[in-house]
Amino acid sequence: MTAAARVENACKVYGQGDAAVCALDDMTVAFEKGRFAAIMGPSGSGKSTLLHCIAGLDTLSSGSAYIGETRLGDLNDRALTLLRRQKVGFVFQAFNLIPTLDAAENITLPLELAGADPAEARRRALELVQLTGLQGFENAWPGDLSGGMAQRVALARALILQPDLLLLDEPFGSLDALTRERMG
Numbered sequence: 509m510t511a512a513a514r515v516e517n518a519c520k521v522y523g524q525g526d527a528a529v530c531a532l533d534d535m536t537v538a539f540e541k542g543r544f545a546a547i548m549g550p551s552g553s554g555k556s557t558l559l560h561c562i563a564g565l566d567t568l569s570s571g572s573a574y575i576g577e578t579r580l581g582d583l584n585d586r587a588l589t590l591l592r593r594q595k596v597g598f599v600f601q602a603f604n605l606i607p608t609l610d611a612a613e614n615i616t617l618p619l620e621l622a623g624a625d626p627a628e629a630r631r632r633a634l635e636l637v638q639l640t641g642l643q644g645f646e647n648a649w650p651g652d653l654s655g656g657m658a659q660r661v662a663l664a665r666a667l668i669l670q671p672d673l674l675l676l677d678e679p680f681g682s683l684d685a686l687t688r689e690r691m692g
Contacts, residue, residue: 510576512673513562514538517571520557531557532568541672556601559675563596564588575673593622597666597674603658605650605665611657612637612646615664622669629668636664 520532531554539545539562547555560566561573564580573580575595580588592598605614612633619629637646640660650658666674 510541511538511574512541512543513573513575513675515558515562515568515571515573518558518561518568518573519570520554520561520566521569532561532571534571539673556677559598559677563598563673563675564592565598593618593669595672597669597671599659599662599666599676601678603650603662605658605661607650610647610649611642611653611661614650614661615668618665618669632668633664636667639667640664 514537515532516536518532518535519530522529522531535554535558537558547558549555557566561568562575564573564575564583567581575591578591580591583591606617609617612630615633615636616626616629619632620626634646637643640663642657642660642664645653645657648657650661653661663676666676
């Protein structure tokens with residue numbers, strides 16, 4: 509079976525010389541299509557770095573990262589951006605919602621960037637609003653949302669393109685137990 513994503517001999521070092529910090533040290537791991545995997549470890553152990561490198565948001569110092577059979581290091585910036593847009597949904601720890609867009613606009617943004625029909629984008633966004641329990645908050649600004657609500661908007665935004673690969677960096681940390689259970 510082809511992996512949805514994998515890294516081979518992945519190393520990531522931040523800084524240089526005495527200030528160098530090795531976040532990933534010769535890591536090889538594959539994530540199967542259609543499977544759920546959790547990466548666990550203490551703060552600072554490289555979990556977010558691994559996710560960022562798998563998604564092509566950060567580059568490895570050495571080794572290789574793949575989405576499907578595509579080696580990320582072989583892509584220019586434009587091709588990498590298109591691959592991420594087509595294949596990867598990502599929920600950041602800090603959510604990264606756009607403050608000048610309301611919740612529904614934040615959710616539909618990936619579809620709009622992909623050139624989708626606005627009516628179809630709105631329909632899919634409303635389905636995700638229902639799934640994530642955000643009914644009544646579609647027009648709320650990110651700054652007016654609780655942490656859990658902002659996290660649900662980020663989750664809906666990551667799901668809207670129905671990506672092959674969904675990467676969640678601390679996805680349920682701000683959610684209440686009932687919403688965690690519904691989303692899990």
